[in-house]
Amino acid sequence: MNDTLDALLRLVAVLVVFLVLPLLVGQTEHKVMAHMQGRLGPMYAGGFHGWAQLVADGVKFAQKEDVVPADADRRVFQLAPAVALLPYLVVLIAIPVGPHGFVGEAVDAGLFFVLAVMGVGVLGSLMAGWASANKFSLLGALRSAAQLMAYELPMLLAAASVAMAAGTLSLPGIVGQYHWWWTLWQLMGGLVFFTAGLAELQRPPFDMPVADSEIIFGAYTEYTGMRFALFLLSEYAGIVVLCGLTTVLFLGGWHGPWAGSVGWLWTLLKTAVLAFVVIWLRVSYPRLREDQLMKFAWTVLIPVSLAQIALTGVVKVVTS
Amino acid sequence: MRLGADSGQALDSLRKQLSKDPPGSLDTAGQRVSEGRRDVDYFHGYSVVGLVAVVGVLFVAAALAGGRLLRPVVPTQEKMLTYECGVDPVGEGWAQTQIRYYVYSYLYVIFAVDAVFLFPWATVFAAAGFGGTTLAEMFVFLGFLAVGLLYAWKKDVLQWT
């Protein structure tokens, strides 16, 4: 029964991480964004610098009426937030935090598993947009699906480059093989992966699917209360997953001084820095246009990632 | 469909060779894990993954059930109306899609099938007995697809307007 307890602990840990880290990212976003715009951000909820703002928001969301438009496809409409949210939770379990099996569950084809499962999230947006029976929602859903598909590809290619370098798909295995010069070697791939990940999360400057000035809030226009909160949670969980993955694949995860004892701290630290960059980019750049977005994926990111694969392949064959 | 006997044998020997140094099974301490344990680990691992999904479903259900206890239910005609910037909705909640969305997703399917082959290749191409030839094979494969991408580019499919 030792084993059952172990598995149970892991489940609880993953759920806690899934609920806490996105909140931290969200609160950081509130504050960082505010200060980058010369504001203060939330200051009241919870007393000290508004630390409990998101908790308060959650309480507010829970108290809001759950409106399903009369024309909507009820079942699909209600199911969509779960479909959008769950992939990120499932993915979280495969991301290694520290050495010596400090991971939710070491999946052998981990990298591929993560990418495949994250791709399922697109269905959530499509379902939400279609079932809302709203023109703007449908447009947003189509945009987000097209965007997710366009950017999933460079992500796959960049990830394949790392898998080539490490010769394994297991995420702990990849971190285990890491050397510091990989970051330089895989720099192009890393940038492509991170950018494409931002686009997959529909974060600014790639937020056309929820472009408020064009299509209200895209696929999520009709959502209220708890279901809307779940969509928001999926966005922030997505940030955590993306930053964690980028850390593991390109920044060497737990590698750093005293990795044996405080490796997990390095992973968290690198993830946090990347999350900060995500927020920073949001504040700094305006939204791209829909056509620029698609063009960017197909004519910049994909060729660059193909070039990275060629580079990785040649270097690997020459050095081995 | 049937694997030839010789290829089956070769596969067997390959498997043995790989099992001597399975790339994914090394943890940082360099411990080698026994086959039997990997067997159990596989199902154990994926049942934990499945359980995470179950936990996620439970979490969503609990969140929504909790919301149901807390939230009011006061539906009105106006509330249930489709939102269209404050005016009454015009026509149906359906808009014709542009064909280019379809083309993009088609392109993605094709390239994703391609990308999928990269992964098994990535795990073996640097191993003994593969090396340069396998690299060249993959480059031929990618080359064909790059030609496709160039064709799409040339034909302005990647251009929006």
Next chain:
Amino acid sequence: MNVVHHNAAGSGFLSPTGVEITFVLVGLVVLGAALVTVTTRQLVHAALWLVVALGGIAVEYLLLTAEFIAWVQVLIYVGSVVVLLLFGLMLTKAPIGRSPDADSENRWVALGVALAAAGTLVWVVADAFRSTWIDVHPANGPGATAVTGSSLFRFWVLPFEALSVLLLAALVGAIVLSRRRPEGRDR
């Protein structure tokens, strides 16, 4: 994680029979989802039930320790083919609720074709693997990514390269079909 006391025949969460039971149950779910897919009158619901069926098949692959193929199934079929399908439905008119014209009244013919196709597939598979014993242990079994890769690049290189030509042809075909005509199409 201390699991030294386990041996190959020992019990994890799923004992070997547990795997088989799960396999059958998931199979039933897949069958049910597939039936709903072809019988529902709501087009988008059909596509979503297809997701359930395809996802279930991915789980079946996983249970057969074909890890790599399982995630390929999720990535390609659930993540993109279904999205392609949904895009296709949304290109046409896919109303919310029943589509009265979704029934082409060829049910019996369709059923016949389906049964014939299923029969053929079962027969081909049964005949091809009649006496072949496939070891489904995940430890470097045929399902592991590395083993898939090595057999692919050792014995199946030509089909692999031919596949790239096929994909290229599909790509070119799609572009040719979907391109705007340079003239005409004015109404």
Next chain:
Amino acid sequence: MPVPGAGLAKGLAVTLRTMTKKSVTDRYPDVLPELPPRSRGVIALFEENCTVCMLCARECPDWCIYIDSHKETVPAATPGGRERSRNVLDRFAIDFSLCMYCGICIEVCPFDALFWSPEFEYAETDILDLTHERDKLREWMWTVPAPPALDPAAEEPKEVAAAHKAAEKAAAEPPGEDGA
């Protein structure tokens, strides 16, 4: 030659620099804002000065000043004198939902009965409650600050200048003639 991506880096630098600077937010309910002199918050009434001349109500572009009054006769101050009539203010109200803070009423008031008060926290939950009556307007009177000091380089106010002139004139004349 412009380096590609220089613009992107510049954007990031700007936001990062702003983050390290002190934010400009006024923490209003906790920290009251420092209002500039002559802030136009709300209009206050010093009703002792009001003669109900109605100039303010007439000049108001929005017609937001309501004045009611009646006449009273004041008995003659000296025996055999004439009785005088006097206007008594009954109601003086300003509807701040209409007021556009032009300040014309204050300008035209010949007897200095209206003032600008810097008070600005008079929000109400009902628009009707924004019509403030004389007691409220009088309360605001006590928040009216003293007029700001003149600029050192400014000319003397006219009445002070006139007084000075008169004083100088008186001082210049020989005192002897005064008594004659």
